[in-house]
Amino acid sequence: MELTVALTTTPATRAFTDRPVDDATVAAILEDARFAPSGGNRQGWRVVVLKDPKVRQALRDLYLPGWYDYLAMTTHGLTPFASTNDPVDEAAAVERAGDFAALGAANPGFAEQLDQVPVLLLVLADLSSLATVDRDLDRVGISGGASIYPFVWSILLGARSRGLGGVMTTMAVRAEAKVLKLVGAPAGTAVAAVVALGEPTEQVTRLRRSEVPDFTTIDRMDGEAFGIR
Numbered sequence: 001m002e003l004t005v006a007l008t009t010t011p012a013t014r015a016f017t018d019r020p021v022d023d024a025t026v027a028a029i030l031e032d033a034r035f036a037p038s039g040g041n042r043q044g045w046r047v048v049v050l051k052d053p054k055v056r057q058a059l060r061d062l063y064l065p066g067w068y069d070y071l072a073m074t075t076h077g078l079t080p081f082a083s084t085n086d087p088v089d090e091a092a093a094v095e096r097a098g099d100f101a102a103l104g105a106a107n108p109g110f111a112e113q114l115d116q117v118p119v120l121l122l123v124l125a126d127l128s129s130l131a132t133v134d135r136d137l138d139r140v141g142i143s144g145g146a147s148i149y150p151f152v153w154s155i156l157l158g159a160r161s162r163g164l165g166g167v168m169t170t171m172a173v174r175a176e177a178k179v180l181k182l183v184g185a186p187a188g189t190a191v192a193a194v195v196a197l198g199e200p201t202e203q204v205t206r207l208r209r210s211e212v213p214d215f216t217t218i219d220r221m222d223g224e225a226f227g228i229r
Contacts, residue, residue, distance in 0.1 A: 001160065001161045006157050006160050006161055007157070008207060009160070009204065009205050009206070009207065010156055010157060010160040010207075011165070011204040011207055012167040012168075013165025013166055013167055013196075013198075013200045013204075014109075014110035014167050014196070015110070015200065015201040015202070016117055016118055016165070016196070016198030016199055016200060016201060017198065017199045017200075017201055018118075019118065019198070019199045020118055021118045021119045021164065021197060021198060021199070025162060025164075026049065026119055026121075026197070028158075028162075029155055029158040029159055029162065029197075030047065030155065030158075032154065032158045033151055033152075033154035033155045033158050034151070035154070036150040036151035036153070036154040037147075037150050038129075038146075038147040038148070038150070038151070039129075039130065039131040039146065039147040040129075040131065042129040042130075042147065043129070043151075044125050044126040044127075044128075044129030044130050044147055044148065045123055045124070045125060045126075045148050045151045045152075045192070046123070046124040046125070046126060046185075046189070047121055047122070047123055047124070048121070048122040048124065048183050049119070049120075049121055050120040050121070050122055050183075053115065055182060055183070056114075056115035056116075056120055057115045058182055059114070059115070059120070059122070059172065059179065059182065059194070060111075060112070060113075060114040060115040062172060062175040062178050062179055062182070063111060063114055063169075063171050063172050063175070063194070064101070064104070064111055064112070065097070065174065065175070066171045066172070066173075066174030066175065067100075067104075067111040067171050068097040068098070068100040068101045068104065069081075069094045069097050069174075070171065071097070071100040072093050072094050072095075072096040072097045072099075072100055073085075073090060073093045073094065075093075075096070075100075076089070076092070076093035076096070078090060078093055083139065083140040110167075110196075111171075114194075114196065117196040117197070117198055118197060118198035118199070119166075119195075119196065119197035119198060120194065120195075120196055120197075121155070121194070121195040121196075121197070122172070122179070122183060122191070122193075122194055123148070123151070123152055123155075123191075123192045123193045123194070123195060124180075124183075124185055124189050124190065124191060124192060125144070125147075125148045125189065125190045125191075125192045126188065126189060127144075127188050127189065127190055128188055129147070130144035130147050130148070131143070131144070131147065132144040145192070148192045148193075149168075149192070149193075152168050152192065152193050152195060153168075155168075155195055155197075156168065156195070159197050163199070164197055164198060164199060164200070165197070165198065165199070165200035165203075166195055166196055166197040166198070167195070167196050168193045168194075168195050169193065169194050169195075169196070170191075170192070170193050170194075171194070172191050172193075172194045173190075173191045173192075176190065176191045179191050211227065211229050212226070212227030212228070213225035213226060213227040213228075213229055
């Protein structure tokens with residue numbers, strides 16, 4: 001698949017067929033993804049391929065509470081878990097999380113069936129290998145992810161090039177200590193993402209995104225828009 005096609009037609013896929021994905025394909029995807037850039041070429045990612053049904057179910061159960069909080073905040077008009085949220089407003093929103101848990105139990109979706117996806121990858125980060133240059137700033141840190149998430153995106157592109165689909169989700173971070181214990185990860189490890197892969201139930205070939213001038217300006221953030229509409 002031509003690179004531009006892959007870049008512009010790789011959606012977040014959450015619905016998969018029952019067709020299994022063989023280990024050789026997963027290994028080939030990871031083989032390509034390992035060339036992703038990272039700070040100092042330290043390649044601080046670690047991947048756990050989850051196969052044991054009991055481990056998968058345990059991860060799903062740890063994942064779900066954060067997902068229901070997410071839905072409750074979204075319905076309340078908040079950006080879920082945004083560092084700028086009013087804590088009181090956010091607390092009021094998550095009081096409705098139980099309603100979404102009940103809905104999920106009655107009509108299971110991707111989250112409730114996370115343990116059943118064809119391929120389930122837990123991507124971890126070795127914190128000692130990340131140059132978190134914003135470590136001392138008075139805000140939530142984001143720079144360390146620059147050495148991990150290009151690798152995750154490369155996994156999704158590699159899957160797309162093989163006719164598969166996938167999605168990266170960070171919801172398991174909400175239960176990080178328990179997730180790390182579940183997979184026997186040592187101290188100094190962080191949960192970066194859960195990646196689900198499989199054959200999509202439908203192929204999406206056209207994505208909707210903001211136009212370049214909507215998010216690009218010249219010289220200043222409030223400067224003239226850059227790009228062609």
